[in-house]
Amino acid sequence: MKIRFLLSLLFLVVCQQKAICQQKTKEASTHESIKLETDNIFNKLVDIRRDFHENPELAGNEIHTQKKLKQYLLDLGLEVETNIYGYGIIGILKGGKNGKKIAWRAEMDALPNDLPDNVDFKSKIKGAQHGCGHDVHMTIALGIAEVLAKNKNSLHGTVYFIFQPEEETFVGAKNMINNGLLSKINPDEIYALHVTALPAGQILVKPNEMFAYQRRIQIKLKDELTKEQAKELTKKIYSLLSRAETGSKPWEIQNMSDPKIGLANPNTAYKNYLIMDENFKIYSKNNELFLEAYLYETNSSNLVTIIPKIKQVIEASDYKELLLSVSFTQENPTVMNNKKLTDTAVKTLNTIYGKNCVSTDYGQFPFFNDDFTYFQQKIPGTYFFLGGSNIEKGIIAMNHAPNFRVDEECMKAGVKNFSSLILERLK
Structure with a gap:
């Protein structure tokens, strides 16, 4: 009886394996x-x-x-x-x-x-x-x-x-x-x-x-700065915010397929960064001065710190009394x-x-x-x-x-x- 049971069990296993093989062959x-x-x-x-x-x-x-x-x-x-x-x-x-x-x-x-x-x-x-x-x-x-x-x-x-x-x-x-x-x-x-x-x-x-978080920052001041002063201010903001892994240049996207530093390498240059436009768009309108730039941040938790950091730079400068607002004018969600x-x-x-x-x-x-x-x-x-x-x-x-x-x-x-x-x- 025991032998008959084992033979039946073996038969079921063989049938199962055969069905699995047939399914794999079909797929x-x-x-x-x-x-x-x-x-x-x-x-x-x-x-x-x-x-x-x-x-x-x-x-x-x-x-x-x-x-x-x-x-x-x-x-x-x-x-x-x-x-x-x-x-x-x-x-x-x-x-x-x-x-x-x-x-x-x-x-x-x-x-x-x-x-x-x-x-x-x-x-x-x-x-x-x-x-x-x-x-x-x-x-x-x-x-x-x-x-x-x-x-x-x-x-x-x-x-x-x-x-x-x-x-x-x-x-x-x-x-x-x-x-x-x-x-x-x-x-x-x-x-x-x-x-x-x-x-x-x-x-x-x-x-x-899949992408970094893209934001467009707008800084609005009273229009009392020279072009040179505005550029100097944007350089300070750029220096404070920009971040990249040591030796990496994530703004050089021509290297994204490089086997050593590209996206498919665990040591990729395209992680843990905040990169932004070095040259801000600077223009005046209705007695107000606008400084605008795009930035790209990989870490979502850092996004809330960007506007406060920019305000700190301006408040520590000679232009504290000229500041009107700092805001994101574009903040699309990312994939x-x-x-x-x-x-x-x-x-x-x-x-x-x-x-x-x-x-x-x-x-x-x-x-x-x-x-x-x-x-x-x-x-x-x-x-x-x-x-x-x-x-x-x-x-x-x-x-x-x-x-x-x-x-x-x-x-x-x-x-x-x-x-x-x-x-x-x-x-």
Whole structure:
């Protein structure tokens, strides 16, 4: 009897192991299929991205961009919603099985500039250019939508593709939410990415803050200082507030991909700093003198000390009686990744595509921010950096810089990895 029981138990264990192996084989086959489907649509995605790049539209004017997105999504068989805010558009992919609701966000607007752009598909619109990578972001989102649409019957749940206008002006996400977006779609999780000057295809992420906290400080005084006196005062403020790790230069963002001091190194130069404009904007208006500058702080608890420190400098100077006010005139929230969701996403991608698929971000990027943070305030969300540079090809994906270029191969990494992530997270 005992032997029969042990044999039955052994049989159950063997069956269990067999089922686990079959499930793993099935999952591996699914992700291999995603990779192949990504490769198959790559050339089409390149054409779409270049079309976006040639026809950029500034914040609040994403008319033709919306039309192109809408047609592409409809052709995939997705439901489309445009009555949200501005020229925003939502593609809705309903899977064949019950499951979660997951959103993916991509920005639509271009930058207002005419910086040098060393590509054959330059902007045809004077004063507008996709110099931040939003053309790439939209294309990756369309690629994910196409890959997942081809697996619609096996999908658990619903995917919402949010194409957001007016990110460069930092109002699009907030206005979409204020106009009732989340009452219409109410996702459980939300994800986004930003292409930047890391090696093409490298994914970098961390829990909590991805960027430093950006503030614009304004000091208002009676207009009784000479230009030289005002400059001398701003130098004292700059010297008091500025902070960086010994030997580090976090303002030199061209080193963000450096293996020794970049974001992916535990000893990165891009942590524990407060950097600010050394040259303040100084101007007079209505008998008042204004001193203004941007600053970037990695530690949120230090933000409350900034205004008191500036007041101390002025009160210790000869201009104490001239001080009218010190205030933040801009204090946008920063991107804040949900820890549990981010850790799970990293584990999921590294399990599917190898332990080096996702790199850990050990710092906080200065000078930039993203209004994706407003979505994260309402929904658990994770925001990734995706490398777009290829030094051997002379391609540097440094956002908002002259000759910003992207190695389009990075779009494969974006579509493949995040299609797989969403598929797994839906279950």
